Each structure stands twice: as C-alpha cells, then as structure tokens.
Amino acid sequence: MxxxxxxxxxxxxxxxxxRALDEGYKVRCLVRSPKKAAFLKEWGAELVPGNxxxxxxxxxALEGVTAVIDAATARPTDSLSIKQVDWDGKVALIQAAKAAGVERFIFFSLLDVDKYPEVPLMEIKRCTEIFLAQSGLNYTILQLCGFMQGLVGQYAIPILEKQAVWITGESSPIAYMDTQDIxxxxxxALKVPETENKTFPVVGTRAWSAEELISLCERLSGQEARITRMPINLLRTVRHVSRFFQWGWNVSDRLAFAEVMATGKPLAAPMDEVYQVFGLNPDETTTVETYMQEYFSRIMKKLKELDYEKLKTKKKAPKKTPFKKPQ
Structure with a gap:
C-alpha cells in the first residue's frame, strides 16, 4: 500500500x-519545499513537489496512491488564508483523490466543529467533513482537540524563563494528546474495516485546564509561574482590528479559535469505544503528566550540564594579576 x-x-x-514507515508502508509526501522536507527523505519517504x-x-502526486492521510492546515504566518488552504485546497485534494481512484482517505478535523459556526477554522472543518462524506471516497474522519507538543511553548518554556504565562477568559479544560498517539x-484506521465512512473523536485521557497545567509545570520545574490574564473582550477587539488588514486575516481567524478555548466549556470526549474499534490499548497512550515530566527531566538535566560546563570553564580561567611577569 x-x-x-x-x-x-x-x-x-x-x-x-x-509511524507509517515503521509499520512498513511505502510513504509519499506532498511538499512545497523539498529542502525543508529533507529529513523525511532521510527517514525513507518519497518526496513529491506539490501544493x-x-x-x-x-x-x-496521486498516481499509484492507495490511501491519502491529510494532516495539512494553514499556519498563522502563511501568506495564504485559512479558506484557501483548508477549504479550497482540501476540496481540490478530495476531488483529485476521487479521480485517481484512491481507496482510503483519512482526514483530521476538530472536535465539536458543529458547535462553533462563528469560528472560521471550525466551520471550514465542518464543511470539509460534509464534502468528504458526500464525495464517494471511503473515508475516516478523526476529530482532534489539542496537541501535547504545544504545551511546551505555551507553559513550560515561559515558566522556565520566568516570563508571563497568558490565560484568556475562563480556561476551557482540553484533552490534549501526543501526536505520536494520534x-x-x-x-x-487503514487496517480496520469498522472505521470506514465514520467519524471518531481522538483525544487524550483527561481534560486539563490552564490552571492545572501551570500547577503541573510549577511542580516539575520547581519554579513559580507569572500568570497574566487577557480579558476576553480585549481578545475580541484585537481579532476584529486585525481583520482590517490582509496580513492579519489568518491571525484573526486563529484568535477566533482561541475564544473557543476561553469559554470554560471542556473539549473532551469518551474514548473507550474508540480504542476498541481501532484495536489499540489505552494504557499505552501518553498522559500529560508523563509527557511533561519527560520534557522537564530532559531540560533540567541539560541545564545542570550547562551550569557544570560554565563552572569548569570558570575554574580553568587564569587569574588576573596587576603585576607583570619578569622578563
């Protein structure tokens, strides 16, 4: 395959x-910049230029392809808008996959997309789900809600560097999941017939609020966090102002998504049945505690090594003297 x-x-x-390479699949990657994707080629994947x-x-890119796994999305810094990438681009991809006779199409969406029609990214994801379901392709939709990888930059690093940790509105508990587990x-899904033409939540073992994550990071780092709260009305003002400028459209759309995480409503879903369908063991899923503990263990060890190297260098440095050595 x-x-x-x-x-x-x-x-x-x-x-x-x-994961696909580790399980023996032949993997082709659609890339805009082969240079930036060189590490994928080193892993054993085939790179094909495309956009x-x-x-x-x-x-x-689709010639000879059995299945498509779509993990693409617009980034806040992209010159292209969310609509161009996450709607126009996805529609083109689904149509091309159908024309190429692709047998399976795996699409990553977002949890609760039907509850937030005013949030551009979530509404586009909802529409894409419908378009894919009506395309005639054999599909599986996985609805996500947050990556553990993002917690490092959002909480761990600011706390370690004694910088402010920003919280907006009433923190919504989110069931973060490690991208390796996703x-x-x-x-x-490629091997389980019961996943065909269905939608599943794929989320972490429990939902964590911002306050709980900060407390966890404080305990693991031994440092106290500087918490700064941004009023939800200020966030909305920034979002509306950024819409006046083309360069701010993606930023504005992402800020709209940030409002979802400030409603206080949990982003989580039951997963027991999902694990049974996919034939995976929930006990092997990484928890937030384990993920953050491993991160802090590595970083604290590195910091100690750096301090030790500085101390050795300082000890080796020759002492300065006001007296000249005799000729």
Whole structure:
C-alpha cells in the first residue's frame, strides 16, 4: 500500500510519516519545499513537489496512491488564508483523490466543529467533513482537540524563563494528546474495516485546564509561574482590528479559535469505544503528566550540564594579576 501524506512536515504530519514507515508502508509526501522536507527523505519517504492551492500539482502526486492521510492546515504566518488552504485546497485534494481512484482517505478535523459556526477554522472543518462524506471516497474522519507538543511553548518554556504565562477568559479544560498517539489511530484506521465512512473523536485521557497545567509545570520545574490574564473582550477587539488588514486575516481567524478555548466549556470526549474499534490499548497512550515530566527531566538535566560546563570553564580561567611577569 502506498500512502500520500499531506502536511507531512507539520507537528502531526511528520509523526504520521514516521509511524507509517515503521509499520512498513511505502510513504509519499506532498511538499512545497523539498529542502525543508529533507529529513523525511532521510527517514525513507518519497518526496513529491506539490501544493494544495495548485490543483494541477495533485494529479502526479496521486498516481499509484492507495490511501491519502491529510494532516495539512494553514499556519498563522502563511501568506495564504485559512479558506484557501483548508477549504479550497482540501476540496481540490478530495476531488483529485476521487479521480485517481484512491481507496482510503483519512482526514483530521476538530472536535465539536458543529458547535462553533462563528469560528472560521471550525466551520471550514465542518464543511470539509460534509464534502468528504458526500464525495464517494471511503473515508475516516478523526476529530482532534489539542496537541501535547504545544504545551511546551505555551507553559513550560515561559515558566522556565520566568516570563508571563497568558490565560484568556475562563480556561476551557482540553484533552490534549501526543501526536505520536494520534498517528497510531490514523495508521490503524487503514487496517480496520469498522472505521470506514465514520467519524471518531481522538483525544487524550483527561481534560486539563490552564490552571492545572501551570500547577503541573510549577511542580516539575520547581519554579513559580507569572500568570497574566487577557480579558476576553480585549481578545475580541484585537481579532476584529486585525481583520482590517490582509496580513492579519489568518491571525484573526486563529484568535477566533482561541475564544473557543476561553469559554470554560471542556473539549473532551469518551474514548473507550474508540480504542476498541481501532484495536489499540489505552494504557499505552501518553498522559500529560508523563509527557511533561519527560520534557522537564530532559531540560533540567541539560541545564545542570550547562551550569557544570560554565563552572569548569570558570575554574580553568587564569587569574588576573596587576603585576607583570619578569622578563
């Protein structure tokens, strides 16, 4: 089976590639920049140049492909809008996959997309789910809600560097999941007939609020966090102002998504039945505690090593004297 992974250089996409290769699949990656994706080639994947926003590049990439795993999404810093990438691009990809006779299509969506029609990214994901379901392709939709990898930059690093940790509105508990575990579900779906033409939540073992995550990071780092709260009305003002500028459209759309995480409503779902369908063991899923503990263990060890090296260098440095050595 040959897989085409779209969004393969992203936080989730690269883990999908790694997992697929480890399980013996032939993996092809659609990439905009082969240079930036060189590490995927080193792993053993085939790189094909292409871009979701240029439909003519998709047909060659799909030749001989059995299944597509779509992990692509627009980034806040992209010059292209969320609509261009996450709607126009996905529609083109689904149509091209159907024309190429692709047997399976795995799509990553978001949890509770039907509850937030005012949030551009979630509404686009909802519409894409409908379009995929009506395309005639044999599909599986996995609805996610948060990556553990993002917790490092959001909480761990600011606390270690004694910088402010920002919390917006009433913190919504989120069931974060390690992208390596999400990749397991995506690859498992290819082998389980019961996942065909269905939608599943794929979320972590429990939902964590911002306050709980900060407390965990404080305990593991031994440092106290500097918490700064941004009023939800200020966030909305920034979002509306950024809409006046084309360069701010993606930022505005992402800020709209940030409002979802400030409602106080949990982003989580029961997973017992999902694990049974996919044939995966929930006990092997990484927990937030384990993930953060491993991160802090590595970083604290590194910091101690750096301090030790500085101390050795200082001891070796020659002492300065006001007296000149005799000639």
């Amino acid at each position: 040959t897989l085409l992974v779209v969004g393969s250089t992203g936080t989730l996409g690269r883990q999908v590639v790694r 979701l926003c240029y439909p003519e590049t998709l047909k060659p 990749a397991k579900f995506a690859i498992a």
